[in-house]
Amino acid sequence: MGALQGREVEAAVLVRSQTDNAPPQIMSKEPSGSTAQTGWRRSVTKPDVEALMERIALNRDARAFAELFELFAPRIKAFMIKGGADLASAEELSQETMVQVWRRAASFDPAKASASTWIFTIARNKRIDRLRRESRPGPDPVLYEADMPKPANPFESVDNAETEWTLRQRVATLSTEQIEVIEKAFYEDKSHAAIAEDLGLPLGTVKSRIRLALGRLRSMMNDEREMEAGK
Amino acid sequence: MIQHRPPEEMLVDYATGALPQPVAMAVATHAQLCAESQQDIQAMEAVGGAMLVDLEPVPVSEGALAKVLKQIGEAPATAEHGAAPDARVQADTDAVGSLHRDVLAVLEGKGESIHWKRKGPAVSSAALPCDVPGFDLRLLKIKAGKAVPQHTHDGMEITLCLSGGYSDGDAHYARGDFQVADPSLDHRPVADDDGDCIVLAVVEKRIRLTSRTGRLINPFVRL
Numbered sequence: 001m002g003a004l005q006g007r008e009v010e011a012a013v014l015v016r017s018q019t020d021n022a023p024p025q026i027m028s029k030e031p032s033g034s035t036a037q038t039g040w041r042r043s044v045t046k047p048d049v050e051a052l053m054e055r056i057a058l059n060r061d062a063r064a065f066a067e068l069f070e071l072f073a074p075r076i077k078a079f080m081i082k083g084g085a086d087l088a089s090a091e092e093l094s095q096e097t098m099v100q101v102w103r104r105a106a107s108f109d110p111a112k113a114s115a116s117t118w119i120f121t122i123a124r125n126k127r128i129d130r131l132r133r134e135s136r137p138g139p140d141p142v143l144y145e146a147d148m149p150k151p152a153n154p155f156e157s158v159d160n161a162e163t164e165w166t167l168r169q170r171v172a173t174l175s176t177e178q179i180e181v182i183e184k185a186f187y188e189d190k191s192h193a194a195i196a197e198d199l200g201l202p203l204g205t206v207k208s209r210i211r212l213a214l215g216r217l218r219s220m221m222n223d224e225r226e227m228e229a230g231k
Numbered sequence: 232m233i234q235h236r237p238p239e240e241m242l243v244d245y246a247t248g249a250l251p252q253p254v255a256m257a258v259a260t261h262a263q264l265c266a267e268s269q270q271d272i273q274a275m276e277a278v279g280g281a282m283l284v285d286l287e288p289v290p291v292s293e294g295a296l297a298k299v300l301k302q303i304g305e306a307p308a309t310a311e312h313g314a315a316p317d318a319r320v321q322a323d324t325d326a327v328g329s330l331h332r333d334v335l336a337v338l339e340g341k342g343e344s345i346h347w348k349r350k351g352p353a354v355s356s357a358a359l360p361c362d363v364p365g366f367d368l369r370l371l372k373i374k375a376g377k378a379v380p381q382h383t384h385d386g387m388e389i390t391l392c393l394s395g396g397y398s399d400g401d402a403h404y405a406r407g408d409f410q411v412a413d414p415s416l417d418h419r420p421v422a423d424d425d426g427d428c429i430v431l432a433v434v435e436k437r438i439r440l441t442s443r444t445g446r447l448i449n450p451f452v453r454l
């Protein structure tokens with residue numbers, strides 16, 4: 001876990017072997033070249049985050065939680081700021097999200113999603129919650145985390161964290177225009193209509209940009225799955 | 232097998248958290264019944280997870296971790312207990328949400344237990360909490376073989392079939408099917424002959440009834 005301590009995380013980059021399916025290695029890499037220009041400033045290494053979640057979920061390990069906090073709280077704060085929260089609210093929402101991560105850790109299912117995806121959904125719901133509290137009082141919670149039946153899920157056969165890692169690299173290969181709409185959608189929780197208004201583009205253009213971007217990511221994920229399945 | 236799924240952009244907006252609550256509720260309920268949509272949502276959420284990790288961190292305040300640890304009632308020093316997940320896990324449900332009990336009742340085949348209000352000879356209705364102005368969210372029960380009076384909408388209407396089935400024009404909708412009707416559609420859902428049909432309906436703005444009887448009995452929604 002040493003590699004996860006504080007600033008050391010900064011340049012840790014997970015490199016997947018291209019020639020065989022050897023386990024991923026953690027390698028040091030200067031944040032330059034393609035890494036820097038695509039905004040991959042720091043990398044949270046994948047196996048460690050999953051391991052932290054496991055220790056939190058199974059052992060209620062507060063040390064593991066502290067490490068997870070160090071990695072995610074500042075990113076959740078950034079996420080909230082992107083979504084329009086002021087610094088104080090972003091700080092608060094980040095803390096609330098992490099409390100929720102601790103409390104709900106037992107419901108984390110690595111077969112369903114990677115740890116960071118799961119944390120994203122909690123942060124997203126916190127953001128929705130707060131918006132609702134502010135703009136429209138009402139007793140009923142939004143239903144984003146309804147328990148769902150277990151579908152035949154292609155993710156279950158693969159390592160979700162691995163897929164997510166690849167996904168992060170692949171987002172960088174999208175065009176600037178595609179990244180722009182995807183960021184607005186995910187960071188600023190803007191609807192298609194709101195993004196269109198923001199960018200002064202026809203709704204159809206935004207739809208097709210998002211569709212193309214997600215389509216590309218998805219086909220890349222499918223390739224990944226096939227690779228996994230074929231090994 | 233679900234034939235009619237929400238448009239992709241609606242699933243994206245759901246995953247990013249951009250849908251209004253009643254629409255999100257319809258999508259969430261549909262996803263409970265549709266593995267394919269559920270998978271799509273999970274794939275889009277994975278994009279969100281990847282993007283979260285890649286955000287430039289904004290430092291949290293100095294005492295933030297201590298505060299959070301205090302709140303969860305654990306200090307690092309007492310970490311070695313190895314206690315099983317405790318009751319707090321279940322108790323903390325603020326942002327969790329669950330399907331509305333009436334929706335659950337319908338999905339479990341106990342639709343009769345709901346407090347229905349008769350809205351006409353063919354249709355009963357049960358309103359669901361909806362705190363977004365301009366939207367109406369409700370369950371509708373259409374009697375076997377009967378039709379909802381023909382109507383158009385000023386805004387979007389979503390109909391999610393929960394139990395039984397109905398036809399609208401050339402299309403048939405069964406449990407889990409999701410129909411989005413835009414304002415231009417003048418439609419007339421007819422319940423299957425073999426049993427009552429219960430749907431979750433999300434209506435944006437006001438509905439205009441276009442048939443004569445519809446105008447008279449105003450059975451569908453009262454906004």
